[in-house]
Amino acid sequence: MNMSGSTVRRSGVALLSAAVLAALPVLPVLSGGPGDQGATAYAAEAGGGHAEQHATGRWRGGWAASPQSPNVAFGQNWSETGFARQTVRQVVRVSTGGSQARIELSNRYGRTPLKVAGATIARTGQGASVQAGSVRALTFGGGRSATIPVGGELVSDGVGLKVGALESLTVTLYLDAPTGPATFHAQAGATSYRAAGDHHSDLGAGAFTETSRSWYYLSGVEVAGGRAAAHRDGVVAFGDSITDGYGATPDTNSRYPDELAERFAAAGRPRSVVNQGISGNQLTNDTSWAGEKAVARFRKDVLNEPNVGTVIVLEGINDIGASEWPDLPGGPTPDVSVGQLIAAQRELIREAHAKGIKVIGATLTPFKGAAYYTERGEIKRDALNDWIRTSGEFDGVLDLDRALSDPADRDRMAAAYDVGDHLHPNDAGYRAMAEAVDLSTL
Known part of the structure; x- marks a missing residue:
């Protein structure tokens, strides 16, 4: 496969030694496929090339989801x-x-190379249908x-497609050869x-007879053109299930990062806001079902995003609670001290x-x-x-504890914001979280 116009990202494993990387020549900016005015092809270890070469480039994160290893901890999926x-x-x-779009695909946790036999992007219709005249072959x-190596990630060439802020897009992949277990994002809160057979260019929904509430291989959609900011102003929401949007009404885009993006759009200044939450994720412990610990995945899921200026960190409640709860998949995780949580945040x-x-x-x-x-x-x-509020080590503080707590019992979530499990917000709670954000700090 000719890689002159697409971007290869290596994640999860070091595919090339430091000595080999040092010996590689610097690759020039090359002409890509249709609609792509100079994407860069390179191989780099996680957290390297893409973030450094495109941090102030023209591409912006429109949507993202953190890759996870295959599992059925949250219920059956593919x-x-x-x-x-x-x-x-x-x-x-x-x-x-923007006026152009491209996608990122991840084989971070694949066991074999992933062959993508065909891919399209289009404006969303009803359900699995797409709008006529909007289908673009990627x-x-x-x-x-394309073939994505084990542990690798691949960005497509850009394609001309006028996209509005808060617009839904449909990405369709045809996977001909057996993929083996799939890199995915478990809690999509959206229907896939x-x-x-091969229906990646279909307009209608008729062939799509199976559904899932997870995302598969798709880890990002980036946009370019339009009213782009002249500086890095992208926002990444980084966290666990409360960032991921567990408990929000499916297919309504009611997670708190979605609501935050709506606030920017309503103010007449849409900005890149992407969600890098994983349900069950912890700051200090890896789990087989809830992703790598936050301190390990931060570089790949945050620093590798294009044009990021701010990250909101909401992590730690699972480190605290999971050590006390034997019913978690795989059993309780190791006890963690406040000092360890602070060290991880630092x-x-x-x-x-x-x-x-x-x-x-x-x-x-x-x-x-x-x-x-x-x-x-x-x-x-x-x-x-207390440390988050008073240490002065953050560039700003988002006090979600006070935003969601019951005035009569500050240790409890207000009933109006509680989805019912006393841990996760409902749609109103996620809206309250977004409304608590001081937009001027981002």
């Missing part, structure tokens, strides 16, 4: 069996618009197919569709500041009454929140 001679169609909403280095701050990215620290939301609540855990939450 990740463990993968795909063969099937088409998967996925709907996402972009936070900001290319990778000028070719209609599957069809037997590591994220250092890495972001080294890239010129502001960090907004979000206080942990109330969880009294949740399945893994204990008084010992509450003491830890209070101590970490």
Whole structure:
């Protein structure tokens, strides 16, 4: 495959030694496929080339989802069996618009190279249908197919497609050869569709007879052109299920980062806001079902995003609660001290500041009454929140604890914001989180 117009990102494993990388020549900017005016092809270790070469480039994150390893911890999905001679169609909403679009695909947790036999992007119709006249064939280095190595990620060539802020787009992939277990994002909160055979250019929904509430291989949609900012102003929401949007009404884009993007659009200045939350994720512990620990995935999921200026960090409640709860998949995780949580937060701050990215620290939301609540855990939450509020180490503080707490019991989430498990907000709660953000700090 000719890689002259698409961008290869290596993630999860170091595919080339430092010595080999040092010996590689600097690759020039090359002409890409249709609509792509000079994407860059290179190989780099996680957190390297793309973030550094495109941090102030023309591409902006329109939508993103953090890749996860195959598992069924949250219910049945297609990740463990993968795909063969099937088409998967996925709907996402972009936070900001432009005149060009491209996608990022991830094989971060694949066991075999991933062959993509065909791909399209289009404006979303009803359900699995797409709007006539909007379907664009995607290319990778000028070719209609691509193979992504184990642990790798690939960005398509750009394609001309006028996209509005808060517009839904449909990305369709035809996967001909058996994929094996699939890199995916478990809690999409959106419906994905599957069809037997090759239907990646179909307008209608008829062939798409199976549905799932996860995203597969698709880890980003980027846009360029339009009313782009002259400086880095993208926002990444980084966290666990409360960032991921667990409990929000499916297919309504009611997660707090979605609501934040709507606030920017309503103010007449749409901005890139992408969601890098993983349900169940922890700051300090890896799990097989909830992703790598935050301090490990931060570089790949935040620093590798194009044109990021600010990251909002909301992590730590699962480290506190999971050590107290034997019913978690895989059992409880190791106990963690407040000092360890602070050290992990400081590591994220250092890495972001080294890239010129502001960090907004979000206080942990109330969880009294949740399945893994204990008084010992509450003491830890209070101590970490006190440090977030008063340490002065963040560039700003988002006090979600106070935004969502019950005035009569500050350790408990207000009933009007509680989805019912006393841990996750409902749609109104996610809206309140977004409304608590001071837009001038981002």
